[in-house]
Amino acid sequence: xxxxxxxxxxxxxKIGQSMTLQCTQDMNHNYMYWYRQDxxxxxxxxxxxxxxxxxxxxxxxxGYNVSRSTTEDFxxxxxxxxxxxxxxxxxxSSYSTDNYGYTFGSGTRLTVV
Amino acid sequence: xxxxxxxxxxxIVQKGGISIINCAYENTAFDYFPWxxxxxxxxxxxxxxxxxxVSEKKEGRFTISFNKSAKQFSLHIMDSQPGDSATYFCAxxxxxxxxxxxxxxxxxxxx
Numbered sequence: 017x018x019x020x021x022x023x024x025x026x027x028x029x030k031i032g033q034s035m036t037l038q039c040t041q042d043m044n045h046n047y048m049y050w051y052r053q054d055x056x057x058x059x060x061x062x063x064x065x066x067x068x069x070x071x072x073x074x075x076x077x078x079g080y081n082v083s084r085s086t087t088e089d090f091x092x093x094x095x096x097x098x099x100x101x102x103x104x105x106x107x108x109s110s111y112s113t114d115n116y117g118y119t120f121g122s123g124t125r126l127t128v129v
Numbered sequence: 130x131x132x133x134x135x136x137x138x139x140x141i142v143q144k145g146g147i148s149i150i151n152c153a154y155e156n157t158a159f160d161y162f163p164w165x166x167x168x169x170x171x172x173x174x175x176x177x178x179x180x181x182x183v184s185e186k187k188e189g190r191f192t193i194s195f196n197k198s199a200k201q202f203s204l205h206i207m208d209s210q211p212g213d214s215a216t217y218f219c220a221x222x223x224x225x226x227x228x229x230x231x232x233x234x235x236x237x238x239x240x
Binding site: 058064120122 | 135172230231
C-alpha cells in the first residue's frame, strides 16, 4: 500500500518556468490537499479538493493551479515560477474532514533561481 | 480565529526526560486536535489525536492533555528518546473545516 506518492522529490526551476508537481493516492480518499512548508512557518494550505471535479482555494493559492480529474490524482501546477515559491510542497489526503488525520506524501523540494 | 499558536519553537531535552509542547486555538468550532511528527526529509505523520469530549488521551509514551475552557492542548512525551528527535506540529480542525497547523516545534533529545 503506497499511500500518498509525490514526484519529483527535488526540482530546480528558473524564474518564469512552469512545472507540475504530481500527487497520487491509492487509499480511495475523497479529500486531497496541497501544502507548502517554509522554515518556521508551519504548513500553509494552497489548494484542496473534496472529490473528483471539485477544487477550492486555500490560504495561499496565488501562483498555483490544481485539477482533480480522478479520485487518485491531484496535480499542482506552477505557471510562472518565482523565487517566493521556493519551498517544500506536501500533498496529503484524508477519508473525511472529521475524526481523521491526514496522510502526507514525502514532499517535493522546489528551488526557484 | 483560524490561527493555532504553538510553543516552544525549539526544545532540547535529555534522554529519559519529559518533553512538553503547548498549543492554543481560538475557533470554538474546532473539535479534532491531532499531533504530527515529522522527521527530516519526510512528510508529517499522524502521531496522536484527541476530541474535546475527553481531557486526556495516552498512547504509549505520548499523551495529549486538553483544556476546553482555556482552548489549549499539549503533547507530553514521557521518557524521551533520541529517536523522538523530530519536528512536532499541532493542528486543529473539525467537520467541514480544513485543518489549521501550528508553526512546529523542533525537539532534540540528547543521548
